[in-house]
Amino acid sequence: MALTSTAEQPLPVRTVSRAVGEWINRLGRVWVEGQVTQLVRRPGMGTVFLTLRDPVADVSLRVTCPRAVCDAVGPALVDGARVVVWGKPAFHPGRGTLALAAVEIRPLGAGALLARLEQLRATLAAEGLFAPARKRPLPFLPAAVGLITGRASAAERDVVENARRRWPAVRIELREVAVQGPLAVSQVIDALRELDRAPDVEVIVIARGGGSLEDLLPFSDEALVRAVAAARTPVVSAIGHEQDAPLLDFVADVRASTPTDAAKRVVPDVGEQAVGVAQLRDRARRTLEHRLDREERRLADLRRRPVLAAPWVELDRRGQDVAALRARARRCVHHAFDVTERDLTAARARMRALSPAATLDRGYAVVQRASDGAVLRDPAEVEAGERLAVRLAGGQLGAVVGEN
Template sequence: MSMDRAARRKAYNVFVWNLNTTHAIMFGLASRVLTVSELTNRIRSALERSFECVWITGEISNLRIPASGHHYFTLKDASSQIRAVLFRGAAQGIPFALQDGLEVVAYGRVTVYEPRGDYQLVLESLEPKGIGALQLAFEQLKAKLTQEGLFDAARKRPLPCFPQTVGIVTSLSGAAIRDVLTVMHRRWPGIRVVVHPVPVQGDGAAAEIVDAIRTMNALDELDVLIVARGGGSVEDLWCFNKEPVVRAIANSQVPIVSAIGHEIDVTLSDFAADYRAPTPSAAAEVVVPRADEFRRRVSDYRDRMVQAVRLTVQRMREQVWHSQRMLPDPLVWLGHFGQRIDELDLRLRRAIRDEHGMKHRQCREWQTRLYLARPYSQLHRARTVVHDRHHRLREIMVARLAGARSRTDVGLARLQTASPLAMLRRGYSRVETLPDHRLVRKAAEVNVGDLVQAYLGQGHLICAVREAVSDA
């Protein structure tokens, strides 16, 4: 082993296991066996001393963002990769969103994650490779809001032609407010202006701009709202590229004109606004019409209306003159009209007379029919029919009742002749045993000493059998 390799191993406290001699050789350490945790800790200390902070470029892959807000991913190039972590505090300072496949330039320190024994980078900052962080954040948010339709032209509303009250959201200390008010006063001295002062750069500017837009929307008197700021760097204008501000402008119920920076400065608020003015002064010119121009236009409209009325009156006079020439002599026209009236009167009288005669004949005919069909005649005929049918029905009922009575008498006579009581009255008797009341038909059915009951034509006898004699 060369001296250089031995020196490097000593410098990094490397522990080597010699398989041939089966004993441990320690460089720079006491001759004892280390635990895994001790070895990992010494490796971490050596790495952190040798690589305090480094710049590294690579492509993000396997990005994972748990609920804690930390970012875990792998930085890789064509042949190697290394684990990296961006803790939540550092991640909040990055304006763009990390994503797989994004090439970045990262700054951080090399360390070892002891529970797994993996070496990794703990990053403090990230920059997209080949493009600035703010530009990447701009493009990412623009793509997202475009996909949502927030920048669609169909959402843009027209600006009022003659606003009565104009709202302005800007800083009171900048040149923008002075330029806007100067132009407005020059173009329309009597216009009413409501100003909501806000900071237009810095950390808290976005939240205050959003609150100002909402406050101005709560005022029913506003016709249009200008969100303005003077020129500046990308960082100075960045609050107008933040998502809450862009959404507040897009959701405003009052039409908004954005006037942020100079003509070359473009922000996402410009895309969300109903109209984008290149400068604050231009916004004032777009929103407020010139009073003298307005008066000139009113005068032009008045002259055009007067001319149109004159032409209309002249045209109507010519039409009346032509109509008078086309009209016939009124007396001749009235004569023809009177003759026509006489003819129609004669035809009407004849029609009335003919109609009256026809109706009279119809009335006589209906009178005859009504006389024949009067209720008294119909009732008389119906009464006769009912009387005849009642007489016939009575005769039939009497005959049927007489026949039924005769048949009943014959049946009763037959029943009386065949009745057992009739036979008893002729001297016969009916004998039953006692106490079970069995009918006695033969002498053999009773024994000497039995009690029997004999039914006669009138009454009955209870007898004791002294002798039972059966006929041969």
Template structure:
């Protein structure tokens, strides 16, 4: 009796017990332990470890598959990619941790291309023949866009990534969001309508059409012809940023610029203001260096001019003449001193000579000098006086006034 057979209507078992039961049920089924299944590969990823994980799809049904490195090397399996039609051999098991059924693949046989891949290649060839992929029709992206249009889902994580990137790189830009479905049957028409709406609005300088990564089915809206035609007729340059680096959609080929991710699309759409700041700082330094060099050159020129001016300046002549004046003054002073000394000596000699001839010496020996009182004329003869004249007799110690009685 199995575990579930013993349970009553109102009994319950743990998740672990049920998971173990499902695992055991699959392991005892001989058909499921060695089974071939065919379908189309989707969401294929090979990790650095060498293990390959993919989904095998057919219509609306899908099965996760695990193809370990050891099995791949043992069977020399081809490199798997989305869109391949495969027949896989392996065992069906229940992965308890994730609670999912998956096939552990032992061998793969390629069956050609899947239906989706064939549709992809057919439309790609058609649009390429019409010239929609031609490089000459690709328009350059604006260097400094003022307005960015974005076509994506409002709920997409890619939208937050793009807005954050635009804000960090170029906060001057404005964003116009044209919401659209990016997955499902209605997504292609929604994306095309959003693109047309941005063109009618006319303010965007560049448009980003994007969404994050996913399986080929989840990205399929960007492989539809209606989206490709909308991008091709857009008057505004279009950047396609869909999925991951390895994902290529029809939209990528038609767009004016293909970015590997939505974040890369936002990066391509705007310049990095940090680069501008760095460039400005570099130019500021260059300008500062030029101005410093120019000022130093002018200072040198001023110094040379001052030296030249000093050579021709009248101040030197004035200083020279001042020195000459000082020298002449000293010489004149010396000459005048000498002249005064000479004249003084001569005066002294004349004074001595005059003194030796002075009548005072005669008077001092008992002689007197008689003068007219009126005009001090020296009287040397009686003929010079008359009765009544007043005379002055000078003796050694003074003057004696006298009156002539008779001559």
């Protein structure tokens, strides 16, 4: 009902505020579209405050919601996100402000798309498709570079021109495909598999220029992501610009920020390599010269040693040692001869003293029976007429036993 009032009988503020609140409270829940600004999450508070702004009319509406409602939004709610809010308008008489008490918040357009992509990204990451351990290094100088890009696109020109500028002899295996629209995913997958089977293609670049989120959707397709993960050849993702991040970037072995950056990553710069080779050659020369100088100093030090500076001195010393050893050996041999000769003389003297010949020399004789050579000691052992052999110092003579 309309309130009645005059200048003479005005209504109190509380009456008008209460009436406005009662009228607004009769409104039901509504869906409101807008852009999130001034998002406030205070620690320890169960309520989140934000402003829902209409970017066309530059009109805004305060929104309050439980923290659980805000946290349930995926991806996480941030300033600038476009959302649809389901809530009930509420007027606060104490502050005289209007706010929308949100019951549910949904991402709108790109936000919903991003939420689905985030869910797919989490699923593929849990399977290990984005793990750093499965990333393969790029070859230093590939025999051929496979390039998958749009027909006559700026991305193709950036990759080809920069690659040939860096290494003029590089060979590009180009596959032109649709890079947006319903045919993009199947064509990119077919080109990827064809290049992956080529024996001389050692790296594959998938390139596209920048675009909207919808334009880049084919490069977040699950089938394409799994095809890249299954490829045997290293894959470089060069989709969009620095801020663009399709799921292809996560599964590729190398992520290039732009197509130009991809060209710099897949082939070396011939000028840089020439400079590097020259530096290595100079370094090797310096190392070799240093080694030669060191060996020359060592040889000079060796030559200054007495054994090499005057080798005959050592030979003379060794000759003196040999002569001394020879003289010592000679003295030892002579001494041994002398000792042996003395021993032999003494033994000869002892033998001579003990020999029967010595006794014979003193005039004695040895009488033996001629028949058997037996030595006779008693005259009764022989008979008259028996022949005897008498041995003297000067020789031996025969005798016949006579009558006694």
